[in-house]
């Protein structure tokens with residue numbers, strides 16, 4: 370369906386066209402008309418299918434430029450997502466001249482206060498910093514007509530419910546409330562009951578929760594062999610732009626350093642970095658200065674980086690929903706992608722849980738041999754050499770070139786160049802990755818016993834197993850690693866002078882699992898029981914397991 374059939378004004382249609390959007394996506398087509406007439410909407414659609422514009426366009430449509438109050442508030446689970454959403458709304462609202470501002474933790478609050486003096490009509494923010502501003506009265510929410518809880522289920526996972534309730538209380542009861550996410554676990558319905566008025570639940574019918582555009586593989590591998598296995602797969606798949614998800618901040622640090630030691634262009638992103646550093650790493654990834662982003666789950670939700678070809682789960686995520694979002698960083702807006710999940714033998718029940726949620730089986734992938742990895746590296750180097758030839762200016766080095774060509778044959782020179790670019794020695798650089806405590810055994814389905822027998826995934830020679838992703842292989846080069854580890858971050862670190870509740874001196878790590886193992890979390894599980902977040906309570910008890918960063 371074309372956008373001009375959805376009841377949007379000419380100004381917005383112009384911005385949409387400038388943005389390059391031609392057809393509305395299904396979630397946009399279904400929810401925009403409802404949102405435009407003021408309905409509360411719960412919108413669920415696969416990752417990368419345009420949910421931001423689905424809630425953003427009706428909001429922009431309703432903005433009254435003569436009203437200098439905040440008319441729409443979007444709450445995001447992570448800083449990076451808040452920034453990205455604000456940028457998208459700024460672009461879509463440019464022709465209408467809507468003022469959009471963003472507030473998030475870890476950044477100078479005085480600067481944000483200064484920016485807020487422009488009287489934005491739309492504010493995007495992370496929960497902790499939003500509350501700081503409302504407490505300081507630098508943000509007033511009493512004219513908010515529309516409230517969006519983006520990635521609502523993640524904000525519950527992160528223990529933001531109390532913050533969200535406190536924010537909601539400051540908005541008028543007559544507001545419109547919108548909830549969007551690719552995953553809607555049962556507890557979300559309870560949010561609907563509590564904060565929404567007769568919400569319409571729009572779920573884009575899809576056979577599977579994950580998009581068909583992503584080829585999903587798994588590799589069964591022992592924990593101590595994972596790193597070598599992953600780097601060999603990189604060499605074979607040669608990912609153009611990859612995200613590797615690791616379970617903890619420490620792991621992300623170690624993986625990033627290990628990858629650099631082996632000659633890859635990688636950097637880590639997690640909640641212990643300063644916000645400046647986080648922004649820098651993300652910018653490097655977007656500009657392809659690095660092509661491997663190693664991240665905790667802070668990068669799992671919503672991040673829309675063009676051309677991410679591969680997602681590697683170095684650690685399988687503890688929550689099946691996390692898997693959906695992690696691999697959703699690739700295969701966006703019609704592009705194709707590859708995901709590879711590394712699973713230790715004792716984690717096969719987690720794999721099953723993911724498959725039960727996504728209703729899709731991952732294809733087993735056999736680890737690449739050292740020899741295959743070497744061949745892959747040399748092939749990649751040959752591609753690099755071709756690019757180098759294009760970009761090298763011979764004139765400056767003519768004398769040395771002449772001397773070399775007189776002395777050596779073309780074959781010798783090419784071989785030396787290829788071997789230097791491939792830098793095969795680096796493949797052998799020893800890298801030690803600290804062993805993580807294994808995930809607790811899953812309860813409920815997939816429980817106990819020998820999962821190899823139960824699910825028939827016993828490793829060994831599976832008949833249909835594909836080697837190095839060649840099985841389905843629309844793309845043979847695709848390794849991707851992704852694993853999410855410490856996900857979202859929430860913004861309550863006090864760097865920029867947040868006064869507030871303290872906050873853990875930085876993004877909090879939270880154990881998002883706590884009681885979530887049974888797959889049927891109750892609303893109450895998310896609530897703080899002692900004035901602090903539920904996840905915080907669980908943190909010390911279960912810290913080694915799924916630690917998430919938030920802010």
Ligand SMILES: Nc1ncnc2c1ncn2[C@@H]1O[C@H](COP(=O)(O)OP(=O)(O)OP(=O)(O)O)[C@@H](O)[C@H]1O
Pocket residue numbers: 389390391392393394397414415416417418419420421422550551670671672673697698701702
């Ligand atoms: N109608 C459209 N036509 C073409 N591209 C679109 C359209 N709507 C959105 N996009 C683009 O698709 C990409 C994904 O959109 P968006 O980030 O809103 O997805 P999402 O559904 O929110 O994903 P996630 O669940 O991962 O947060 C973005 O690059 C966006 O610009």
